[in-house]
Amino acid sequence: MLYREAGQFKTTYAEDMAIFPIRQDRIALGILLGIAFIGVPLLATFRIWPFASEYLLWAILLPFLILALAAIGVNILVGYCGQISLGSGAFMAIGAYSAYKLGTGIHIPFAWLGFTISIPPLPVLPSILLGGLMAAIAGVLFGIPSLRIKGLYLAVATLAAQFFFDWVFLRVPWFTNYAPSGSVNAPALNFFGLNVRTPIERYLLCLIFVTVFAVLAKNLVRGNLGRQWMAIRDMDIAAELIGIRPLYAKLTAFAVSSFIIGVAGALWAFVYLGSWEPLAFSIDRSLQLLFMVIIGGLGSIMGSFVGAAFILILPIMLNLIPTQLGVPLSTETITHLEFIIFGSLICYLLIKEPHGFARLISIGKEKLRLWPFPY
Amino acid sequence: MIALGQVLEVLIGGLMSGVLYSLVALGFVLIFKASGVFNFAQGAMVLLAGLALVRSLDLLVSSGFSPWTAIILGIGFAAVIMAITAWLIERFVVGPLVNQDGLTLFMSTIGVTFVLEGAAQMIFGSDVYPLRLFPTDVWLLFESHFPGGILVNKLDVWGAVIAGILVAGLAIFFQRTKTGRALRAVADDHLAAQSVGIPIGWIWFVVWLVAGLVALVAAIVWGTKLGVQFSITFLALKALPVLIIGGLTSIPGAIVGGLIVGAGEKIAEVFLGSPIGGGIEYWFAYVLALAVLLVRPQGLFGERIIERI
Amino acid sequence: MSEILLEVQGVSLAFGGVKALRDVSFDIRKGEVRAIIGPNGAGKTSMLNVINGFYHPNHGAITFKGRTRAQMQPFEASRGGIARTFQNVALFKGMSALDNIMAGRTLKMRRGLVWQMLRYGPALAEEIEHRHRVEEIIDFLEIDAIRKVPVARLPYGLQKRVELGRALAMEPDLLLLDEPMAGMNLEEKEDMSRFIIDVNLHYGMTIALIEHDMAVVMDLSHRVVVLDHGVKIADGTPDEVKKNQGVIDAYLGVVH
Numbered sequence: 014m015l016y017r018e019a020g021q022f023k024t025t026y027a028e029d030m031a032i033f034p035i036r037q038d039r040i041a042l043g044i045l046l047g048i049a050f051i052g053v054p055l056l057a058t059f060r061i062w063p064f065a066s067e068y069l070l071w072a073i074l075l076p077f078l079i080l081a082l083a084a085i086g087v088n089i090l091v092g093y094c095g096q097i098s099l100g101s102g103a104f105m106a107i108g109a110y111s112a113y114k115l116g117t118g119i120h121i122p123f124a125w126l127g128f129t130i131s132i133p134p135l136p137v138l139p140s141i142l143l144g145g146l147m148a149a150i151a152g153v154l155f156g157i158p159s160l161r162i163k164g165l166y167l168a169v170a171t172l173a174a175q176f177f178f179d180w181v182f183l184r185v186p187w188f189t190n191y192a193p194s195g196s197v198n199a200p201a202l203n204f205f206g207l208n209v210r211t212p213i214e215r216y217l218l219c220l221i222f223v224t225v226f227a228v229l230a231k232n233l234v235r236g237n238l239g240r241q242w243m244a245i246r247d248m249d250i251a252a253e254l255i256g257i258r259p260l261y262a263k264l265t266a267f268a269v270s271s272f273i274i275g276v277a278g279a280l281w282a283f284v285y286l287g288s289w290e291p292l293a294f295s296i297d298r299s300l301q302l303l304f305m306v307i308i309g310g311l312g313s314i315m316g317s318f319v320g321a322a323f324i325l326i327l328p329i330m331l332n333l334i335p336t337q338l339g340v341p342l343s344t345e346t347i348t349h350l351e352f353i354i355f356g357s358l359i360c361y362l363l364i365k366e367p368h369g370f371a372r373l374i375s376i377g378k379e380k381l382r383l384w385p386f387p388y
Numbered sequence: 389m390i391a392l393g394q395v396l397e398v399l400i401g402g403l404m405s406g407v408l409y410s411l412v413a414l415g416f417v418l419i420f421k422a423s424g425v426f427n428f429a430q431g432a433m434v435l436l437a438g439l440a441l442v443r444s445l446d447l448l449v450s451s452g453f454s455p456w457t458a459i460i461l462g463i464g465f466a467a468v469i470m471a472i473t474a475w476l477i478e479r480f481v482v483g484p485l486v487n488q489d490g491l492t493l494f495m496s497t498i499g500v501t502f503v504l505e506g507a508a509q510m511i512f513g514s515d516v517y518p519l520r521l522f523p524t525d526v527w528l529l530f531e532s533h534f535p536g537g538i539l540v541n542k543l544d545v546w547g548a549v550i551a552g553i554l555v556a557g558l559a560i561f562f563q564r565t566k567t568g569r570a571l572r573a574v575a576d577d578h579l580a581a582q583s584v585g586i587p588i589g590w591i592w593f594v595v596w597l598v599a600g601l602v603a604l605v606a607a608i609v610w611g612t613k614l615g616v617q618f619s620i621t622f623l624a625l626k627a628l629p630v631l632i633i634g635g636l637t638s639i640p641g642a643i644v645g646g647l648i649v650g651a652g653e654k655i656a657e658v659f660l661g662s663p664i665g666g667g668i669e670y671w672f673a674y675v676l677a678l679a680v681l682l683v684r685p686q687g688l689f690g691e692r693i694i695e696r697i
Numbered sequence: 698m699s700e701i702l703l704e705v706q707g708v709s710l711a712f713g714g715v716k717a718l719r720d721v722s723f724d725i726r727k728g729e730v731r732a733i734i735g736p737n738g739a740g741k742t743s744m745l746n747v748i749n750g751f752y753h754p755n756h757g758a759i760t761f762k763g764r765t766r767a768q769m770q771p772f773e774a775s776r777g778g779i780a781r782t783f784q785n786v787a788l789f790k791g792m793s794a795l796d797n798i799m800a801g802r803t804l805k806m807r808r809g810l811v812w813q814m815l816r817y818g819p820a821l822a823e824e825i826e827h828r829h830r831v832e833e834i835i836d837f838l839e840i841d842a843i844r845k846v847p848v849a850r851l852p853y854g855l856q857k858r859v860e861l862g863r864a865l866a867m868e869p870d871l872l873l874l875d876e877p878m879a880g881m882n883l884e885e886k887e888d889m890s891r892f893i894i895d896v897n898l899h900y901g902m903t904i905a906l907i908e909h910d911m912a913v914v915m916d917l918s919h920r921v922v923v924l925d926h927g928v929k930i931a932d933g934t935p936d937e938v939k940k941n942q943g944v945i946d947a948y949l950g951v952v953h
Contacts, residue, residue, distance in 0.1 A: 026828045027821065097491060162681050164491055165426045165636075169628050170681060173674035180670050232816040236824060237799075237806045240792070244800050247789035254749065254787075255867060256775040256804035265810060296625075300498070307495060312791065345514055352506030359499030363492055364484045 032231055049220055057213050070212040077325050078219040079280045084305040084317035085230050086273030091303065092311035093234055094266035095246025096159050100171035101274050101302045103178035104148045106294035108275025109282035110188045112144030116200040117190060137202050141279040148275025149268045151178075156267030160260060175296055182291040196290040199283040215284050222280060226273055231314050233269065242266050243312070274302075307359055310371025319370045327354065397539055398658050399651055404544030406650020407551050408613070411606040412627040413634065413642035414554065415599040420636050422571040422595040424490060425482060428497040431624020432504035433600055436473065438607030438616035439512035441466040442519050459521065463604070470600030473504070478593045486588065505621060514618060519611035547609040554605060555639060558598075567594060629677035635690025644688060649673045702727040702903050703748065703871060706765075708757035710743055710927075717743040718754070719927045725871070730897050731905045732918035732935075736948050739924040741907045742784065745873050748905070749781055750774040762870065776804065778870035784879060786856045788848045794859045795844040798834060801866030802827040834862045838892060854885040861892065865900075872896070874906040878913060886913065893917055915939070923948065 023029040033039045053074070057064040064070060087101050118134040135143070155174040159167050182188050189197050202209040202218070209218050233239055241262040244252035249259055282289045301324060309320020328351055335342045342350070366372050412430060419427040427433075444465040448458035481496050562568040573581040574591045582588050610620055626649070634645025653669045660668055680687065703725045710718040718740045725731045733741050746752040748759060750769035758767050761777060769777075780801075789797050806827060812820040835841055838858050843851060848859055857877060864872055877893065878886045890913055896902050908914050914921060915935040923931040923938055925947045931938045938944055 026825045030824065030828075095491075097494075158678065158682055162685050165494055166632060166681055166685065168494075169632050169674065170678050172625065172628065173671065173678045176671035176674050180667050184667055229814045232814050232820075233810070236813040236816065236820060237803060237808075238810060238813050240796055240800045241803060243792050243796070244789050247791045248787055250771075251783075251787035251789070252800075253771045254775055254781065255801050255863065256772065257800075258772060269810075303495075303498075346510060349506040349510040349514070352502040353510070356499040356502030356504075356506065359502070360481050360496050363488075363496045363499065364481075367488075367492060 030235065032235070046224075050217075054213050054217060057216075067212045070216050073325060073329070074216055075212070075219060075285050076281075077321055078216070078223045079277050079285055080302070080305065080325065081318045081321035082219075082223045082226055082280070083274050083277035083302055084309065084321050085227060085314055086270045086277060087302045088306045088309075088311065088314065088317045089230060089234070089242070089273070090266050090270035091306055092313065092316075093239060093246065094242040094263065094270075096156070096263060096266060097164065097168045098171040098270075099168050099296070099299050099303065100155065100173075100175035100178075102294040102296060102298035103175045104152060104271045104274040105278025105281060105298065106178055106182055106291060107151050107271075108141075108144040108148040108278030109289065109294065110144075110182055111147035111275070112140040112279035112283065113197055113199070114188065114190075115143050116140040134200070136204075137200065137283070138204055140200075141276055141283065144279040145272040145276035148278065149272035152267040152271025152274075153264050156264055156271075159263050159267070172296075175299055179291060179295060182294075196288055198288040199286070202283060209284070219280060219284055222276070226276070227314060230269075230273065234314065238262075238265060246312075304355060304359060306369075308362060308369055310369030312368065313371035315374075316369050316371030319374070323370070324355075327351065394658075395655075398654050400540055401544070402651035402654030403647050404541060404548060404650070405654065406647040407544070407548045407643075408606070408609055408646075409623070409627055409630050409650055410643045410646030411547070411551050411554070411602070411609060412623050413630040413646055414551075414558070414639065415602040415606065416627060416631055417637065417639055417642045418558070418602065419595055419599045421639075422575045423482065423592055424575065425493045425497065426490065426636070427599065428494060428624065429477075429501040429504055430599065430603060430627065431621040432501045432508070433470070433473070433603035434607045434610065434623060435616070435618065435621050436504050436508040437466050437470055437600065437604035438519070438611045438620060439508050439517070440469040441604065441607060442517040442611060442616045443512045445519075446517070463608075466604050466607075467601060470604055471597050474593055474596035474600050477596050478589060482592060482596075483589055501621070501624075505618070509618065516615045516617040517611075518615045519608070521608055521612055543609070543612055547613075550605060550609060551643070554602065555643060558602075558639060561598075567591075571595060626673060629673035632677040632687055633680050635687030637691055638687070638689035641687055641689035649676070652676060699727045699729070701725070701760075702762065703905075704760040705744070705748070706758050706760065708744075708747055708754045708759070710740075710747060710752055710754045716927050718747070718924075720757070721924065721927070721929050722757075723922045723929060723932055725903060725905055726920075727903055728897070728901055729903060729919040730893070730917050731903075732914045732921045733905060733907050733924065734909070734911075734914055734921060734948070735924035735930075738926070740927040741924055742875055743927075744924065745781065745875055745905070745907060748774070748871075748873060749779060775867065775869075778867075779873065780864040780867040780869035780871070781873035782857070782860045782864050782875060782877060784875045786853070786860050788856055788860055788863070790849040791847070793845050793847050794840060794851065794855075794862075795831065795835070797848055797859055798831050798862045798866050799827065801863040802831065804867060831862075831866055834865050837865075837895070838862050839888075854881055854888075857881070857889070858892070861889075861896075865896065865902075870903065872902050872904045874904060874908075876907050876909065878908060878910055886910065890917060 023034065028034065033042055053064070053070075056062075057067075057070055060066075083101065083105060086104075087098065090096050090098050115132070115135045116137060119130065119132040121130040123129060151174070155171065158170045162170065183195065186192075189195055202215075204218070209215055234242070241252070241257045242265075244255070244257055245259060245262045245266075252262070253259060278294065281293070286293060305320035305324050306317060307320070308323055309318065310316025328347070331342075331347050331350055331354075335347075362369055412434060415430045415433065416427055419425055419430075441462050445458055445462040448461055449455065453461065477500060481500055482493065485493055485496055562572065570581070570586045570591055571594070573584075573586060574588060581591075606623075607616065607620070610623065614620065627646075630642060630645040630649050632645075633648055634641025634643070653672050656672045657669045701724045704722075705724070706722050708718055708721050709716070721740075721744065733744060735741055743752060747754050748761075750771040750773060753768035758765050759769070760766075761779070764777075789800065792800070806823055808820045808823050812818065835844055838861065840855065840858055840862065843855060848856055851859065861874075861877065864874075874893070878889055881889065893904065893906070894917060897904055906918070908917075918935060920933060921931070921935050921938045922929060923941070923944050925943075930943045930947060931941045933941075
């Protein structure tokens with residue numbers, strides 16, 4: 014009878030509206046945060062299993078955190094507001110390249126007007142946040158069509174953004190500071206005088222970003238704006254009739270979503286990759302983020318984390334298990350298997366549980382309430 | 389100075405490749421007209437059909453069959469594969485999702501895309517396979533009027549002819565046959581269609597089968613042009629702007645849209661692309677589609693969508 | 698006689714060749730329950746849609762709270778104080794009953810995006826204040842037990858009640874109800890009638906409702922407008938309308 018909530022009375026509305034109203038959930042969250050903020054760094058510093066090598070931190074936890082952040086952004090737009098977007102990769106790119114330009118100094122000569130715009134290199138934190146802001150502005154611009162078009166048509170509009178920005182960052186050399194190879198290196202990560210270099214430091218940096226943004230996002234979706242977004246998603250005509258302005262709701266969804274995705278893009282480029290090319294943000298990335306959100310659960314912040322974990326871990330499992338079983342598969346076959354499994358999982362989840370793993374988890378919690386009794 | 393000959397050549401080349409886009413777009417329109425499902429997996433179906441065809445052809449020819457027999461058997465084999473695929477898709481994906489909204493169905497076709505791409509390559513291989521069913525040389529027209537003549541690909545002309553035959557055949561199918569009428573009924577209102585005894589499962593199987601066969605035709609033409617390979621699936625992405633411009637529910641729209649996109653792309657690439665840096669074809673079609681969407685959301689030939697409460 | 702809240706003046710509406718409304722004029726007084734009745738296809742829902750701003754009339758105008766307009770956007774209507782419910786329940790299926798009704802408070806909530814992100818402080822205070830009001834409505838409509846249930850899972854009768862709650866949450870000056878009793882059994886109808894009467898008496902709200910059940914109409918409404926094929930054929934108290942020959946021929950029928 015572990016998961017009973019009987020006896021937990023809420024005496025104020027504030028308590029009733031808390032993110033985790035059930036005490037057991039709060040305890041679980043506390044443990045998770047403890048492990049994340051304290052446990053992992055400790056284990057990694059002393060090289061205790063499973064952090065004996067840097068692999069777990071660098072190749073799994075770091076990308077997981079950043080992609081989960083991007084997935085939260087995508088979830089806000091697709092899951093909460095119902096606006097389908099196939100262009101998230103482009104917004105990550107905008108965040109990354111804007112942060113790069115701001116971090117390395119901007120110099121735009123307007124010779125024919127007689128002056129130059131010159132901005133000295135900004136420190137890393139403002140660069141990343143302003144990169145997010147640039148992505149937000151682009152998001153609003155490409156979101157304007159959503160006022161007239163819906164569903165699949167909107168998907169095409171977002172694909173336009175994806176392909177257009179793919180091209181921009183590939184062909185306009187100003188963005189890569191005229192690098193001959195087309196790939197760029199991130200500036201040194203210096204936050205308030207502290208240099209972030211080792212995997213543990215990078216991990217903690219991303220953990221802080223993700224935690225802060227997750228809380229802010231959760232606050233938004235359970236407030237009035239979140240309700241407006243969901244109303245637009247469910248029945249936009251009725252939403253208009255209760256006073257919701259579709260313009261405001263949709264554009265704020267695009268703005269907030271793109272901001273988060275842009276910041277994630279900057280983090281991906283600066284903290285995880287270190288040096289990158291436009292290919293890192295192609296349509297494959299957009300589809301990957303969409304899959305995370307569908308599998309994890311549309312309209313669920315926690316679901317974004319679950320989806321990101323799943324999508325990252327599956328290829329690793331597919332690599333490990335056959336090798337452990339002594340049946341090594343070629344990388345090609347593994348890629349094909351990945352495709353098949355992801356595709357089938359998407360179809361299966363859409364049929365059985367459109368709200369993804371997050372709903373399955375909350376159904377599990379419902380069952381847990383009664384456990385060990387059958388009903 | 390831009391020579392008129394050059395303009396004409398680019399234009400014709402563009403129109404021809406536009407026809408090829410139309411071939412893929414036709415498959416989309418069919419499925420959308422008949423079931424309201426936007427089939428993201430159309431490109432993957434082209435890949436599957438192409439791989440099935442080219443691999444069976446290779447096998448048959450190397451086993452000693454004469455070229456013509458091999459071609460007939462190969463096409464037959466690919467058609468059977470597409471039929472099985474259609475059955476599987478109807479049974480396991482769109483059938484169970486029949487009452488869901490369009491967005492859910494669309495996302496399920498994204499899932500189907502991945503399954504088809506993975507399975508096709510796992511079973512049939514993932515190299516580039518050349519296909520030799522049509523002459524690939526060129527004609528040089530009007531040599532007397534323009535220096536060097538105007539280059540026209542024979543393959544492109546064949547593609548246009550095939551597309552024409554396909555459209556005519558489909559039009560007859562939809563308008564004149566009993567199954568075609570049933571398809572249109574299902575597209576309008578599938579609950580009502582069910583209540584007059586039209587078997588939805590069977591109809592949707594037919595729809596996906598026909599789309600699969602259209603994909604096979606597209607695979608033959610595109611495969612000869614580019615070789616059968618994974619990147620063919622990106623054609624599906626190119627066909628989306630074609631559909632937007634032409635209208636999702638219109639067969640003539642798919643043709644006209646394809647021509648506009650094909651010609652527009654090539655012209656933009658040659659005449660706008662060079663100063664800016666090239667690669668414009670990558671996104672031109674999409675931005676054009678976006679512009680059309682803002683001005684006329686239903687496309688050139690599509691039907692207006694009216695929402696009622 | 699209280700003042701006129703809304704006046705429909707010579708409204709005509711046509712869809713292509715179909716004339717939905719032909720030169721219809723009537724008024725709705727503050728604090729009354731006005732029924733709009735008529736056979737199917739008479740144009741009742743179209744009339745409501747015009748008042749709402751959904752449809753724009755080809756001729757005529759609507760005067761609401763002193764302002765006369767030829768056409769209104771739905772957003773302007775809701776801002777101006779008009780709320781409505783629908784024949785086919787137009788609830789937000791992905792949200793709970795509580796969230797649906799809270800959504801009705803949107804027009805009254807002021808705190809912007811940044812405050813909501815931070816939540817603690819002004820945004821939370823505002824959320825709690827509106828939650829109080831919404832709970833009052835939930836209490837009034839007797840739906841406390843199901844407030845956290847996703848509305849898609851609720852039975853039809855309860856969904857209609859939640860929809861009424863959402864409309865009430867807007868604190869409108871005029872409440873438009875489109876067949877609020879459709880598809881209900883006797884007990885549910887009696888409940889809904891009680892709520893409508895209470896809303897009118899206790900909140901003093903002006904109500905216009907479309908309804909087919911004659912007993913309900915006669916009991917609840919102060920005045921009735923009868924439409925037939927887009928034309929107004931009677932206008933008066935329930936008793937007057939019941940005796941009107943034109944209404945009897947078109948709609949009520951003769952007792953055999």
